[in-house]
Amino acid sequence: MASRARVDGIELEYEERGSGEPVVLLHAGLCARWFEPLMREPALDGLRLIRPHRAGYGGSSHPTGEVGIADHARHCLALLESVGIERAHIVGHSSSANVALQLALDAPDAVASLALLEPALMPVPSRAAWGRAAAVPAVEAYRSGDRARAVDLWMAGVAGAGWREPFEQAVPGGFAQAVADAPTFFEQELPAVQTWAFGEEEARRVTQPVLAVIGARSSEVSPVWEERQALLLAWLPDVEPFVLDGATHLLHVQNPGGMARALAAFVARS
Secondary structure (H helix, E strand, O other), X not given: OOEEEEEOOEEEEEEEEOOOEEEEEEOOOOOOOOOHXXXXXXXXXXXXXXXXXXXXXXXXXXOOOOOXXXXXXXXXXXXXXXXXXXXXEEXXXXXXXXXXXXXXXXXXXXEEEEEXXXXXXXXXXXXXXXXXXXXXXXXXXXXXXXHHHHHHHHHHHHHXXXXXXXXXXXXXXXXXXXXHHHHHHHHHHHHHHHHOOOOHHHHOOOOOOEEEEEEOOHHHHOOHHHHHHHHHHXXXXXXXXXXXXXXXXXHHHOOHXXXXXXXXXXXXXX
């Protein structure tokens, strides 16, 4: 059952289950429901899971104007405070891995560890070519008014042409949610990711234990994922890699059991 919290002038919808070490699951862009499969995994039963819908997504407030990476990080911190959590393990997928990194910079005492699931880091060699092939057509489809095609093009670009079937199997109705959430993603989130400043200097300040996750099949879709993983491993002071079997950028949607077991073990030793 969803709960709501008023934080930083907006309302965030969130789901919570379990008790134990608190773990926050920050969903990727385009769909508020990305982390639903992990909420059902028994490997995480000993943890207190909190799955918020970020501002602009799902049942949370939809603020107008710019909403940056630092804003989402601030909202997450305020949500933790509202539910009485001083320190949590933060799991971020794609653009929300950027949010997790920003939270670690802005409020290091509130972050016990980070699990970064294929973050959207910008300075990689293949980004420009990927943008021309995948991002530009998706943005053009969105601007033409075809939200469903925009979602499909974007997701195919990050997770491969066969993305929709496993996504819908794991998250029934997820495509419709992604289409509903598309304005937030294309109008607010993409500009926020593109203007977010994070490089080696900032990475050296992230001293918490980090699990850097990449899908075993992500390189079949685009070299950007391996390039971004290489940056994490080179830049972060306390980082370990994890390759999720059978997965592209869908990651925990395609292999929720493997992801849950890896997260539980990482939290236990962090």
